[in-house]
Amino acid sequence: MSKNPTYNFVLAIIFFICLLGTGASFLLQYVFNYNPCPLCIFQRIAVMTTGLVAFILLLIPQQKNITKIISAVLILIPSAFGITSAVRQIYLQHLPADQVPSCGPGLNFLVENNSYFTVLQKVFNGSGKCAVVEKLFYVPLPVWSLIMFIVIVLLAILGIYFTDKGQTYYK
Numbered sequence: 001m002s003k004n005p006t007y008n009f010v011l012a013i014i015f016f017i018c019l020l021g022t023g024a025s026f027l028l029q030y031v032f033n034y035n036p037c038p039l040c041i042f043q044r045i046a047v048m049t050t051g052l053v054a055f056i057l058l059l060i061p062q063q064k065n066i067t068k069i070i071s072a073v074l075i076l077i078p079s080a081f082g083i084t085s086a087v088r089q090i091y092l093q094h095l096p097a098d099q100v101p102s103c104g105p106g107l108n109f110l111v112e113n114n115s116y117f118t119v120l121q122k123v124f125n126g127s128g129k130c131a132v133v134e135k136l137f138y139v140p141l142p143v144w145s146l147i148m149f150i151v152i153v154l155l156a157i158l159g160i161y162f163t164d165k166g167q168t169y170y171k
Helices: 007-030 038-058 065-093 107-113 116-125 141-161
Strands: none
Touching (some): 007 065, 038 065
């Protein structure tokens, strides 16, 4: 018997990371009164979607390499969106004050009055609210988000190669 974990174990770790990330974002918003900008909300949606995908994939046996690869790709899609959102916010936070985009309408107004493509375009263009640097342990919040998404991506990809085929309970 090998000591390598199964890919379901990797998916469980990814799900747990997503639960922690989602819980931390709500804790910061509702307990510590951090007000999320539209890019922060996009990152939160990406974390929650990644967690949901990982949870659904936990229900599927991950015994063949093709199943692991498909699972990794399904994990990578929302994670890539989260990485893109975090990198864009880090970029906006490092702009000189005279180049920061002006504050626009809130995300609710944008969603109610525009197409989803227009909302994505306006949010990624940025607003002054996204350029505000809020830190946790002296590290900006989008950097924490980026680190989390990179860990998830590495787990999903490296898990393909460093896991067993899994337990089979039938013969």
